[in-house]
Each structure stands twice: as structure tokens, then as C-alpha cells.
Amino acid sequence: MSGQLQFRDLTLGYDRHPAVHHLSGVVRAGSLTAVVGPNGAGKSTLFKGVVGAIKPLAGRIECNGTRPQDIAYLPQVADIDRTFPISVYDMVAMGLWRGKGPFGGIGRKDRDTVETALAAVGLTGFEQRPIGTLSGGQMQRMLFARLLLQDARVIVLDEPFNAIDSKTSADLLDLVRHWHVEQRTVLAALHDLDVVRANFPETLLLAREPVAWGATADVLTPDNMLKARRMCEAFDEQAEACVAVA
Amino acid sequence: MLVEIFSEPLNDVSVRHSLAAVLALALSAGPVGVFLMLRRMSLVGDAMSHAILPGVALGFLAAGLSILPMTLGGLAAGFLIAVLAGAVSRATALQEDASLAVFLLVSLAFGVVIVTVNGIDVEHLMEFLFGETAAKMNVDKLVVIAVNATISTVAFALIYRPLALDCVDPGFLRSVSRAGGIAHLIFLVLLVLNLISAFYALGTLLGMGIIIIPAAIARFWTRDISMMIVLAIVSALLSGLAGVLFAFHAGIPSGPAVTLVAGFGYVASVLFGRVGGLVWRLFPGRHLEA
Numbered sequence: 070m071s072g073q074l075q076f077r078d079l080t081l082g083y084d085r086h087p088a089v090h091h092l093s094g095v096v097r098a099g100s101l102t103a104v105v106g107p108n109g110a111g112k113s114t115l116f117k118g119v120v121g122a123i124k125p126l127a128g129r130i131e132c133n134g135t136r137p138q139d140i141a142y143l144p145q146v147a148d149i150d151r152t153f154p155i156s157v158y159d160m161v162a163m164g165l166w167r168g169k170g171p172f173g174g175i176g177r178k179d180r181d182t183v184e185t186a187l188a189a190v191g192l193t194g195f196e197q198r199p200i201g202t203l204s205g206g207q208m209q210r211m212l213f214a215r216l217l218l219q220d221a222r223v224i225v226l227d228e229p230f231n232a233i234d235s236k237t238s239a240d241l242l243d244l245v246r247h248w249h250v251e252q253r254t255v256l257a258a259l260h261d262l263d264v265v266r267a268n269f270p271e272t273l274l275l276a277r278e279p280v281a282w283g284a285t286a287d288v289l290t291p292d293n294m295l296k297a298r299r300m301c302e303a304f305d306e307q308a309e310a311c312v313a314v315a
Numbered sequence: 316m317l318v319e320i321f322s323e324p325l326n327d328v329s330v331r332h333s334l335a336a337v338l339a340l341a342l343s344a345g346p347v348g349v350f351l352m353l354r355r356m357s358l359v360g361d362a363m364s365h366a367i368l369p370g371v372a373l374g375f376l377a378a379g380l381s382i383l384p385m386t387l388g389g390l391a392a393g394f395l396i397a398v399l400a401g402a403v404s405r406a407t408a409l410q411e412d413a414s415l416a417v418f419l420l421v422s423l424a425f426g427v428v429i430v431t432v433n434g435i436d437v438e439h440l441m442e443f444l445f446g447e448t449a450a451k452m453n454v455d456k457l458v459v460i461a462v463n464a465t466i467s468t469v470a471f472a473l474i475y476r477p478l479a480l481d482c483v484d485p486g487f488l489r490s491v492s493r494a495g496g497i498a499h500l501i502f503l504v505l506l507v508l509n510l511i512s513a514f515y516a517l518g519t520l521l522g523m524g525i526i527i528i529p530a531a532i533a534r535f536w537t538r539d540i541s542m543m544i545v546l547a548i549v550s551a552l553l554s555g556l557a558g559v560l561f562a563f564h565a566g567i568p569s570g571p572a573v574t575l576v577a578g579f580g581y582v583a584s585v586l587f588g589r590v591g592g593l594v595w596r597l598f599p600g601r602h603l604e605a
Contacts, residue, residue, distance in 0.1 A: 153483040166491045
């Protein structure tokens with residue numbers, strides 16, 4: 070399988086301080102990769118880099134023909150105005166944007182697609198509910214339904230199961246596994262290592278520096294976990310310019 | 316007697332112009348007001364109306380009380396401020412409200428200098444600030460308002476989807492399209508267009524009244540965005556028509572008349588609005604079955 074995304078000596082960060090430092094490696098097309106690491110390890114930063122929300126401080130991400138619109142992204146804290154008067158149905162239908170754009174009409178076939186996506190996440194009957202009335206778990210289900218409609222080749226999930234009960238996360242995990250079967254490329258930041266071991270063939274262990282990347286069993290060793298835990302979270306305000314060469 | 320309240324003003328052609336003007340203005344200002352409110356920019360419109368002052372004043376000084384130069388001056392000033400403020404906030408770390416505030420204050424200061432140095436007589440100033448007394452409008456202003464309303468309504472329909480998505484989930488819109496930034500800029504342009512119309516109908520100081528109050532009213536009656544726009548248009552229309560009649564009979568400027576009527580509707584909605592109104596909060600009724 071070919072590389073969907075390739076990181077080449079990638080450094081991402083804020084105000085010149087690296088949050089992801091000298092990361093190199095390949096995300097293969099169709100792979101299902103967990104990104105694991107302590108808080109502040111750079112998982113979200115890496116994802117923001119992948120979707121192009123921030124620019125690399127150094128190095129680069131090669132997309133090998135993956136266009137920005139081929140990547141669907143579920144941020145850790147979705148920047149959603151829950152007081153906005155929009156229904157669950159309309160919100161999910163926005164997932165059709167890539168095909169419809171700002172003017173395209175939503176026909177009968179599209180309405181069926183939206184209904185199917187809502188059913189897949191267990192939100193049938195919620196169509197006309199304003200989004201402000203959803204619980205945290207229902208919100209996450211709704212956002213997964215929108216991801217389904219986006220029909221993207223690459224799906225990036227930033228801590229998708231945080232503060233979600235086990236039933237909901239099991240349901241959503243089924244969708245993730247199904248995406249893997251459909252040969253989509255999935256990257257997900259996770260904290261529950263049991264979930265990672267049981268479902269994700271590949272893992273990137275990140276602690277600002279990449280600690281290990283490969284088959285999950287080889288990556289999640291006690292030795293590696295200890296290394297990751299030793300990472301210092303705070304930025305060094307007196308840091309000199311980095312001259313390391315990967 | 317009751318019939319005369321409506322028939323007497325209709326005999327006056329300039330009042331008919333006023334009535335037609337608020338009709339057009341209600342149609343275009345309704346949706347703009349709703350999105351100003353939903354984007355938490357309710358006061359931005361007010362601030363923007365100050366920003367347009369130097370442009371209108373320059374137009375006035377260049378050509379006297381002539382509609383076209385004043386409109387063009389106002390448009391130019393409004394677009395310049397909207398685009399500059401939008402560009403600064405998108406390209407730097409400064410939030411949009413802060414960057415707008417800076418441009419507005421500088422612009423208003425500039426406008427006051429122009430007005431003071433050159434001197435504008437009081438009668439014109441009153442009309443300028445509060446709209447025409449007894450709702451008598453000349454046809455030139457009506458034409459400008461009608462043109463603005465047409466452009467605004469059509470453009471609004473075109474940017475509706477990206478604009479709504481840019482409000483509810485800007486991060487998602489950015490991930491699928493660049494339309495958010497464009498929609499926002501066009502929205503600011505539409506705001507300026509509607510402000511200019513509102514200036515001519517209601518004066519610079521109270522022009523925002525027919526734009527933002529109907530939106531606030533609509534919020535109390537529905538949770539659905541499309542219905543909210545419809546209700547905003549209807550309440551703008553009712554306040555506009557009732558306000559113009561009020562101004563005619565009381566011999567007062569149209570700006571405060573329309574704004575007071577709308578304010579009355581707002582108070583009623585705060586009290587009785589089906590969505591979050593006070594009475595419904597105090598007496599919610601028994602809870603439903605689970």
C-alpha cells in the first residue's frame with residue numbers, strides 16, 4: 070500500500086516552541102493508526118498540522134495527492150456554537166458539502182443518505198431537535214454522522230471518545246472499524262490503551278518527540294510508555310534555536 | 316375616524332414613499348439583523364453606523380444634500396472599514412470586535428472633525444441623525460433604498476449556507492471550503508448597504524433599530540433559523556409601518572417612532588415569547604412524561 074501522508078522531519082508548534090519535534094514516518098493508505106501520548110504530547114498539534122490548520126515550523130507533510138477536502142477532521146473541542154438555531158438534520162446534512170457546495174440542492178437520494186447516517190449512529194428520531202438540546206454523547210454521535218456523509222479518504226479523530234459512555238464509544242468504535250474495512254485511512258488520538266490494543270493495528274507514541282511508531286504491540290511496551298511519561302510538558306522559555314538534524 | 320388614521324397619510328406622496336421604503340428595508344434588513352445577532356455582532360452594526368459618518372459627511376460637503384454622493388461616500392467608508400477590520404482580524408491575532416472598535420473610533424473621530432470644521436446646519440443635522448420629520452421622504456432616497464434592498468436580498472440568498480455554517484461550526488467549514496471568509500466579507504458589505512438604507516429611512520443614530528430589534532424579537536418565538544428570518548422580516552415590517560404612521564400623526568422624526576414601536580414589540584416578546592419568554596419561565600406548566 071502506498072503512503073497517504075508522509076511526515077518528513079516535521080516540527081509543529083506555537084510561537085517557535087515545538088509541540089511536535091522532528092517527526093518522520095509514513096501513514097499508509099488504508100491504515101488504522103492510534104496516536105497515543107500524555108497530555109501535551111502534541112497529538113492535537115499533529116492533527117492540526119495534517120488538516121492544514123497550522124503550518125510546520127520546520128520539515129513538511131507530503132500529501133501524495135491527498136487534497137485538503139479529502140481529509141475529514143473531528144477536533145477535540147469542536148468549535149460549535151450550540152446556541153445556534155439549527156436542527157440535527159441540517160447539521161448532519163452539512164457533511165454533504167463536498168458534493169453540494171454552497172448552492173447544491175438536497176434531493177430525495179441525499180435525504181435518504183442523511184437518514185441512513187443518522188440511523189447508523191443511533192440518532193433516528195432526533196432529526197428536528199435543535200443541536201443545543203443534545204447531550205455530550207448525542208453531540209458526538211451527530212458529528213460522527215456528519216463524518217459518515219463526508220465520505221473522506223482520510224479521517225482524523227482527536228480524542229473522539231472523551232467523556233463518552235461505554236455504549237456510545239463502542240457504537241462509534243464500530244464505525245471506525247468499518248471505515249478501516251472500507252480501506253479509509255484513519256488517525257485517532259486516544260487515551261484508553263485497552264481500546265487501542267484491541268482495535269488499532271498501528272500506533273504512534275508521541276511525547277513531543279516521536280517515541281515509537283509501528284505495530285501496536287511493539288509500540289505500547291512498558292519501556293516506551295515510561296519514556297513518554299518522562300516528557301517535560303512546559304515550554305522552555307530560554308530555549309535556544311534548535312539545530313538538530315534528523 | 317379609524318380609517319382616517321390610515322387614509323390621511325396615504326394622501327401624501329412623500330409618506331407613501333416612506334411606507335414603501337420601510338417595506339423594502341424590512342425585507343432586506345430582517346435576515347441581516349438575525350445573522351448579526353447570531354454572530355454576536357449586534358453592537359457591531361451600531362458601531363459600523365458611526366464608521367460610515369465620515370463618508371456620508373464628505374459626500375454631503377462635496378455635493379450638498381444630494382443622495383448619490385452621500386450614498387457613495389457612506390458605502391466607500393463602510394466597505395473600507397469592514398474590509399480592513401476583517402482583514403486585520405483574519406491575518407493577525409487581534410479579535411474582530413477589537414479591530415473593528417479601533418477602526419470605528421478612528422473613523423468616527425475623523426467624521427466629527429469633518430463635520431465640525433465645515434459646519435453643518437442644525438436642521439440638516441437633525442434629519443441626518445434621526446430621519447425625516449413626519450415621515451416625508453423624497454423619491455431619490457426611496458430609489459436608493461429599493462436598489463439596496465434588491466441587491467441585499469439576492470446576495471443574502473446566495474451566501475446563506477456558508478454564512479450559517481460559518482456561525483455554527485466555523486472549524487468544519489474551514490475544513491471543507493474557503494467560502495466562510497468570503498461569505499463573512501459579503502455579509503459585512505450587506506450590513507453597510509442596509510445601514511445606508513436605514514440612514515435614509517430612520518437617520519444615522521437610530522437606523523440600526525429596524526435591523527436588530529426585529530431579530531431580537533424573532534429569537535423569542537422560534538428555535539428554527541428559517542422561521543427566525545421570516546419573523547424578523549414580519550416584525551420589521553409591522554414596526555416600520557406602524558412607526559411611519561406614528562411619526563406622521565405625531566409630527567416626530569421617523570427614527571425614534573419606528574424604534575419605539577419595535578421596542579414595544581421587544582418588551583412584549585421578552586414577557587410572552589414562546590421561546591424563553593419571562594412568563595413561560597415563571598409558569599412553565601407541569602413537566603411532561605419521560
